[in-house]
Amino acid sequence: MLRWFLALAxxxxxxxxxxxxxxxxxxxxxxxxxxxxxxxxxxANAGFPLTNNSFDTLIRRDFAxxxxxxxxRLAPGLATSWRRIDDLTLEVTLREGVTFHNGAALTxxxxxxxxxxxxxxxxxxxRARFQLGNIERIETPDDLTVRFVxxxxxxxxxxxxxYPGSSIVPKDYFEQVGFDGFGRKPVGAGPYRVLEFIxxxxxxxxxxxxxxxxxxxxxxxxFREIPxxxxxxxxxxxxxxxxxxxxxxxxxAAIERLNCCEVRDVLVNSxxxxxRTGHPAMADKRFRQGLNLAIDRxxxxxxxxxxxxxxxxxxxxxxxxxxxxxxxxxFAYDPAKAKALIxxxxxxxxxxxxxxxxxxxxxxxxxxQAIVExxxxxxxxxxxxxxENWSSVSQKDSSIEVRNLSDWLIVPxxxxxxxWSWSIxxxxxxxxxxxxxxEDAATTLDPKLRFAKYQKMLDMFExxxxxxxxxxxxxxxxxxSQLTWRPFSVYMMDFRAxxxxxx
Amino acid sequence: xxxxxxxxxxAERPRRKWLPxxxxxxxxxxxVLATMLAAAALAPLLAPYGIAEQQxxxxxxxxxxxxxDGAHLLGADHLGRDVLSxxxxxxxTTLVIAGAGVLIGVVTGTIAGLISGSAGGWLDHVFMLLVxxxxxxxxxxxxxxxxxxxxxxxxxxVLIVGIADYDKYARVVRAQVLTVRARTFVEAARxxxxxxxxxxxxxxxxxxxxxxxxxxxxxxxxxxxLESALSFLGVGVQxxxxxxxxxxxxxxNHLITAWWLAAIPAAAIIVLTMTTAMIGDWLRDRLDPxxxx
Numbered sequence: 001m002l003r004w005f006l007a008l009a010x011x012x013x014x015x016x017x018x019x020x021x022x023x024x025x026x027x028x029x030x031x032x033x034x035x036x037x038x039x040x041x042x043x044a045n046a047g048f049p050l051t052n053n054s055f056d057t058l059i060r061r062d063f064a065x066x067x068x069x070x071x072x073r074l075a076p077g078l079a080t081s082w083r084r085i086d087d088l089t090l091e092v093t094l095r096e097g098v099t100f101h102n103g104a105a106l107t108x109x110x111x112x113x114x115x116x117x118x119x120x121x122x123x124x125x126x127r128a129r130f131q132l133g134n135i136e137r138i139e140t141p142d143d144l145t146v147r148f149v150x151x152x153x154x155x156x157x158x159x160x161x162x163y164p165g166s167s168i169v170p171k172d173y174f175e176q177v178g179f180d181g182f183g184r185k186p187v188g189a190g191p192y193r194v195l196e197f198i199x200x201x202x203x204x205x206x207x208x209x210x211x212x213x214x215x216x217x218x219x220x221x222x223f224r225e226i227p228x229x230x231x232x233x234x235x236x237x238x239x240x241x242x243x244x245x246x247x248x249x250x251x252x253a254a255i256e257r258l259n260c261c262e263v264r265d266v267l268v269n270s271x272x273x274x275x276r277t278g279h280p281a282m283a284d285k286r287f288r289q290g291l292n293l294a295i296d297r298x299x300x301x302x303x304x305x306x307x308x309x310x311x312x313x314x315x316x317x318x319x320x321x322x323x324x325x326x327x328x329x330x331f332a333y334d335p336a337k338a339k340a341l342i343x344x345x346x347x348x349x350x351x352x353x354x355x356x357x358x359x360x361x362x363x364x365x366x367x368x369q370a371i372v373e374x375x376x377x378x379x380x381x382x383x384x385x386x387x388e389n390w391s392s393v394s395q396k397d398s399s400i401e402v403r404n405l406s407d408w409l410i411v412p413x414x415x416x417x418x419x420w421s422w423s424i425x426x427x428x429x430x431x432x433x434x435x436x437x438x439e440d441a442a443t444t445l446d447p448k449l450r451f452a453k454y455q456k457m458l459d460m461f462e463x464x465x466x467x468x469x470x471x472x473x474x475x476x477x478x479x480x481s482q483l484t485w486r487p488f489s490v491y492m493m494d495f496r497a498x499x500x501x502x503x
Numbered sequence: 504x505x506x507x508x509x510x511x512x513x514a515e516r517p518r519r520k521w522l523p524x525x526x527x528x529x530x531x532x533x534x535v536l537a538t539m540l541a542a543a544a545l546a547p548l549l550a551p552y553g554i555a556e557q558q559x560x561x562x563x564x565x566x567x568x569x570x571x572d573g574a575h576l577l578g579a580d581h582l583g584r585d586v587l588s589x590x591x592x593x594x595x596t597t598l599v600i601a602g603a604g605v606l607i608g609v610v611t612g613t614i615a616g617l618i619s620g621s622a623g624g625w626l627d628h629v630f631m632l633l634v635x636x637x638x639x640x641x642x643x644x645x646x647x648x649x650x651x652x653x654x655x656x657x658x659x660x661v662l663i664v665g666i667a668d669y670d671k672y673a674r675v676v677r678a679q680v681l682t683v684r685a686r687t688f689v690e691a692a693r694x695x696x697x698x699x700x701x702x703x704x705x706x707x708x709x710x711x712x713x714x715x716x717x718x719x720x721x722x723x724x725x726x727x728x729l730e731s732a733l734s735f736l737g738v739g740v741q742x743x744x745x746x747x748x749x750x751x752x753x754x755x756n757h758l759i760t761a762w763w764l765a766a767i768p769a770a771a772i773i774v775l776t777m778t779t780a781m782i783g784d785w786l787r788d789r790l791d792p793x794x795x796x
Contacts, residue, residue, distance in 0.1 A: 230758045254759040303559035369582055373557045
C-alpha cells in the first residue's frame with residue numbers, strides 16, 4: 001500500500017507539469033504598475049486592468065457590446081438581477097454559489113462590508129468615499145439579497161456598482177489581514193488569483209478554476225512593468241511578453257514590421273491639464289483662458305497621434321447618450337485672442353513649471369514640450385519638469401503650476417467626467433459652487449434636468465479655466481497575432497474566457 | 504654664430520622638428536577638431552532653425568540622405584526640431600561644459616598638488632586622503648547626489664564635471680613637485696632664501712606645464728563622455744537646450760523607428776572624443792621626456 005502511495009507521489013508532479021505545459025501562460029508588458037491592489041485604492045489607468053482581472057463587481061460594464069469596445073451597456077456580474085424599489089432603494093440579487101479565491105462563499109455580508117469599509121470616515125479611501133458617498137446604508141434581508149439605500153435619488157447607482165472601485169472583497173479575509181495586508185495580498189472573486197506582487201516589477205496571477213463565468217483561459221497571467229517604449233517593443237519581439245500597452249502612434253511601424261505581432265487599439269479617456277488656480281501667477285482667470293486658447297489641439301492630434309486622437313466637444317463623451325450635447329463647440333484655438341487675454345491679465349512673466357511623468361501617458365512628455373512652446377509664442381514663460389513621482393509631487397508641491405493628467409471616464413457618466421475630474425483630481429481652488437452643482441446634478445433623476453445642469457457646469461468650467469482637455473486619446477497595444485483578444489476602453493484588459501483564447 | 508643666421512635657424516627649427524613629426528591621422532584630428540570648434544562657435548549663424556523651434560508636422564522626418572528633404576538635412580526629432588541646428592548648438596554646449604570642466608579640474612588639481620607636494624607633512628596626508636577618497640566614489644553617483652541636493656543648472660554641471668577629474672591632476676602635479684623639488688636648481692633657489700611660494704610658482708610650475716597639458720587633453724574626452732552620460736540620464740543639460748548626451752537621451756524612445764536620431768549625436772560624441780584623445784596621445788609623445796628617451 002505504502003509503495004503505491006510513493007509511486008503516486010512521484011507521479012503526481014509529473015502529471016501536473018504535463019497539464020501546465022498544455023495550458024497557456026500570458027505575459028503583459030505594461031508601462032506602470034500600482035503599489036496597491038486594493039480595488040478601491042488602485043483607482044487609476046494603470047490600476048484598473050490589474051484589479052479587473054482579480055476582482056468582480058456586482059454589475060459589469062459590457063464593453064464588448066459595441067464594435068469599438070467602448071459600450072456603456074450594463075450586464076449581470078456577481079448580481080444576476082437588480083431593480084429599483086423606490087427613488088432611494090436599489091435591490092440586488094446575488095449569484096448563487098460564487099466563491100472567493102480562498103474558498104469562502106460570497107454572500108450579502110461581503111457586499112455590505114465592501115461598501116461600509118469605503119464609507120467609514122476614518123478609512124483611507126478618500127476618493128472612493130467621495131465617489132460612492134451618496135450611499136446611506138446597505139440592508140441584507142438574506143444571504144443573496146442586498147438593498148442599497150441612498151441619501152438622495154441616485155440616477156447612476158447601477159453604473160457605480162459596475163465601477164472597479166466597487167469590486168467585492170471578502171469580509172473575513174479583509175478583517176484578518178487589514179487594509180495594508182489586503183493591498184499587498186488581495187483576495188477577490190475574479191477570474192485570476194494574485195500569487196505574487198513585487199513593487200515596480202511584476203504581478204503574477206493564476207487561473208481561478210472555480211470562477212463562476214467559465215474557466216480562465218490563461219493558466220498564469222503576469223503583468224510586468226517595462227517603463228520604456230523601446231524595451232517593451234523589444235520584449236514583445238523576442239517573445240518575453242505577449243501583449244504590450246501604451247505604444248505611441250509613431251512607434252506602430254516597429255510592431256507592424258514584426259512577423260509575430262500586430263497593433264490593436266481602442267479609444268480611451270482624455271488627457272487633461274490641471275492649473276493650480278491658487279498660485280499667484282495663475283490666479284487671474286483671463287490668463288488661464290489665454291493658456292487654453294493658445295493650445296492648437298488639432299495640430300497635436302495630427303502630429304502626435306497621426307490623427308487618431310479626437311478633439312472633444314468641450315468635456316463630453318458620446319458614451320453619455322442622452323446627456324451628451326453634440327451641438328456644444330469643440331475647444332477653440334485662437335493665439336491672437338490668447339495673447340490679448342494674457343497681456344490684459346495680472347500675469348507678470350513668472351515662470352510656470354509644467355510637471356509630467358516621463359512615460360505614464362502616451363505622448364505625455366512630447367505633448368508637454370509642444371504645449372510649452374505654444375505658450376512661449378503667446379508670451380508665457382513656461383518650462384517642462386519631468387518627475388517620476390509627478391502625481392504625488394504635483395499635488396503637494398505648490399511651486400508646480402501646471403500638470404498633465406487623464407480624466408475620469410471609467411464610469412461613463414458626466415458625474416465622473418465633469419465633477420470628479422474638476423474636483424478630486426484637479427488643482428482648482430474655490431470650486432465650491434461647481435461641486436455643489438455637481439452633487440445636485442448627480443442626485444437629479446430627470447435626464448433633461450440633469451442635462452441642463454451639466455451644461456451649466458461646463459460653462460463654469462470653460463469660464464473659470466481650472467485646466468483644459470487636450471484630446472481623447474487612443475491606446476495602442478502590441479499583441480501576438482494568434483491571440484484572440486481585444487482591448488476595451490479606459491485601459492481595460494479583460495482576460496476572461498469571453499475575451500481571450502489561444503489559437 | 505653670427506647674428507644674421509640666427510633668425511633663419513629659428514624659423515627652420517620648428518618646421519623640421521614638428522611638422523614631419525605630425526603624422527597624417529593627427530593632422531586629420533586637428534582639422535576635424537578645428538572644424539567642430541568653428542561650427543560650434545558659429546552655430547547661431549550656421550543653424551538653419553532655432554534650437555527650440557518646433558514644426559510638429561515635420562516630426563521624426565528622416566535625414567535628406569535617408570529619404571527626407573532639404574528642409575531638414577539631418578532630419579527632425581520627436582518634436583519636429585531640426586537635428587542639424589540642435590547638433591550645432593549641442594556641440595557648443597558640450598565643448599563649453601567640457602572645456603570649463605577641464606579648466607576647473609586643472610586649476611583645483613594643480614593647486615592641491617602644489618600645496619600637497621610643497622608643504623609635505625600632515626597637509627600632504629590630508630590632501631592625498633581626499634584624493635584617495637574621491638577615487639573610491641563612483642563619479643556618476645557623486646554627480647547624481649550633487650544634482651539631487653542642489654538641482655540642475657549649467658554651473659552645477661560644470662563644477663561636477665570639473666571636480667570629477669581634479670584628483671588625477673593633483674596626483675600628477677604632486678609627483679612632479681616631489682621630483683622637481685629635489686633638483687639642484689631648486690635647492691639653490693631655496694638656499695638663496697626663496698620662499699616656498701616663490702619656489703612653487705617660479706621653479707616648479709613651469710616644469711610641470713607639459714604633463715598637465717597632456718593630461719588635460721586626454722581627460723577632455725573623458726569629460727565629454729561624463730557630460731553626455733549625465734545629460735542622457737536627465738540630470739545634465741535641461742531641455743529645450745541641447746547637448747550631445749541630451750540628444751542621445753531624447754532619442755532613446757525612438758531607437759527602433761528613427762535610429763538616426765540617436766546615431767547622429769552618438770557619432771558626434773565618438774568623433775569628438777577620438778580626435779581629442781588622439782591629439783592628447785600625440786602631445787604626450789612629443790612632450791613627455793621619459794617617452795622621448
